Amino acid sequence: MRPFRRGSSTAVQRRIIPRDQHNISRKDFSRAALHVLYGLKDAGYDAYLVGGCLRDLLTGIKPKDFDVVTNATPEQIERVFRGARIIGRRFRLVHVRFKGDVIEVATFRALAGDDDHDDHLSRRSANGQILRDNVYGTIEEDALRRDFTCNALYYDIADFSLHDFADSLHDIEQRTLRLIGDPEQRYYEDPVRMIRAVRFAAKLDFDIDPDTEAPLSRLAPLLQQVPPARLFEEVLKLFLSGHGQRTFAILQRYGLFDALFPTTAEALADEDGASDLKLIHAAMRNTDQRLAQDKPVTPAFLFAVLLWPVLRRRLAFYLDHGMPPMQAMNKAAGQIMAEQVSVIAIPRRFSTVVREMWDLQLRLPRRAGNRAEQLMQHPRFRAAYDFLLLREEAGEIKPGLGEWWTRYQEAHPVDRDTLLASLSRRDSEPGAPRKRRRRRRRGGAGNQAGDGE
Incomplete structure (x- = not known):
């Protein structure tokens, strides 16, 4: 059986794989998932695990989420479970809470035809994008509206069998990602x-x-x-x-x-994009390693890195036109954030952190006097320091500053005084923007020495 195409005249073929012919076991499911599956079954409804959790189990990955589908409507599901809440407008779902876990439960859906104009149930844009999809159907119809074949497997809690409508097992075994239906139509839909x-x-x-x-x-x-x-x-x-x-x-x-990230892509394509590309790869590699070690990561660091190539160029432009460093930073950062949030809505709680990390890249080179201690007290110091190390690794700036900060953080207070005493006079005074000689001002901000020299 080859993957079917939605809208074709060929009937959907269901292949049922009994329990003794597959290796998925209930012991691999969360207690919350079993609670929902058996709760629906005992209430007289059909109940299936579906999609990614089964795909992950079959590829040796431990699932993080378990999704359930049923022939019960959202209102009926809500009546079965005490800790249930209907959510969503585009797709109405039910979240069932059980001992701190949340299981997402959906009713079998069937995509409405192109001539269905009932805005209450289903609505499309002029180019076919699905704006609302609350037309309920059968399990066969539900399988047709799944995106990829590897996500179209169903586990029946009634007899522990797998139901395969799209040759899903074959594609998973062949490690092939295949859309169900006509790819162009499916991409236009969503x-x-x-x-x-x-x-x-x-x-x-x-x-x-x-x-x-x-x-x-x-x-x-x-x-x-x-x-x-x-x-x-x-x-x-x-x-x-x-x-x-x-x-x-x-x-x-x-x-x-x-x-x-249109502005970043443009920056990466210019003649100075090689170090920026190294920076992004280094940041991604570092983030992947932290996640593998169950260490925390923050979206702010991600966006700080991905937008840095644009910030670096915009900042250099304003500095070359005589704007003071911190004023140039504020103007460039504000512009870049405004441009990016029109594409990806970065919440203020993250965009504020991004801008603080960027500001610190100008301040980290200026360590003399009590500046180093003050910088270490900044709530974004550690993130900015990690960012600095990645910039050095990528070859954007000369090595040395990151090592100095590493030694300073690890040093005894007496040894910190020695490190400060070893700084050159340039590190003891607020500097001027590169390539421009400007009169120094008391208490002025540091330059962008960590930004390309």
């Missing part, structure tokens, strides 16, 4: 599917099927139609799931990074 294709290919180390791959570069501009708030969440999934370096490379291959 452009975020292009991002999901990259994310799954990177996470699962799957090859993208040629038909699924073919429209990506041409349709990348469709991402401009996606609400910026939704793209923010998708970008976090792309880069903060432990496979950021591979994800970044695939995004670049298909021009999808250009659609998400």
Whole structure:
């Protein structure tokens, strides 16, 4: 059986794999997932695990989330479980809470036909993008509206069998990522599917099927139609799931990074983009390592790195035109953030941290007197220091400053005085912007020595 195409005259073929012919076991499911599955079954409804959790189990990955589908409506689901809440307008779902975990439960859906104009249930934009999808259907119809074949497996709690509607097991075994239906139509329905294709290919180390791959570069501009708030969440999934370096490379291959970070893509393409590209790869590698070690990561660091190539150029422009360093930084950072949030809605709680990290790149070279101690007390010092190390690793700035800060943090107070005494006179005074001789002012901000010298 080959993957079906939605809208074709060929009937959906369900392949049922009994429990003794697959290796997925209930012991691999969370208690919350079992609570929901059996709760629905005992209430007389069909209940299935679906999608990513099954795909991950079959590829040797421990699932983080368990999604459930059922023939019960959201209102019926809400009546079954005490800790249930209906959410969403675009897709109405139910969140069921159980002992601190949340299980997402959806009703079987069927995509409405193109002539369905009932705005209460389903609505599309002029170019076919799905704006609302609350038309309920059968499990066969639900399988048709899944995005990729690897996500179209269903586990039946009634008899522990797997239900395969799209040759899902074959594609998982072949490590192939394939869209269900016509790829171009599916991307028009929801452009975020292009991002999901990259994310799954990177996470699962799957090859993208040629038909699924073919429209990506041409349709990348469709991402401009996606609400910026939704793209923010998708970008976090792309880069903060432990496979950021591979994800970044695939995004670049298909021009999808250009659609998400247009000004950064433009900067990377110029003659000075090599060190910026090294910086981004180093940051992605560092983030992947931290996630593998269960260390915390912050979206602010991600955006600080991804937008730094633009900031570096904009800052140099203003400095070369005689603007004082901190004024130039504030102007450049404000412009860049305003441009980027029109594409990806970076919340203020993160954009503020990004700008503080950038500001500290100008201040970290100025360590004399009590400046070093004051900088270490800054709440963003550690993030800015890590950023500085990556800039040195990428070859953007000469090595030495990062090592000095490493030694200073680890040193005894007496030894810190020795480190400060060893600084040159230039490190003891506020400097001038590069290539311009300006009269020094008492208490003036440091220059961008850490920004390209």
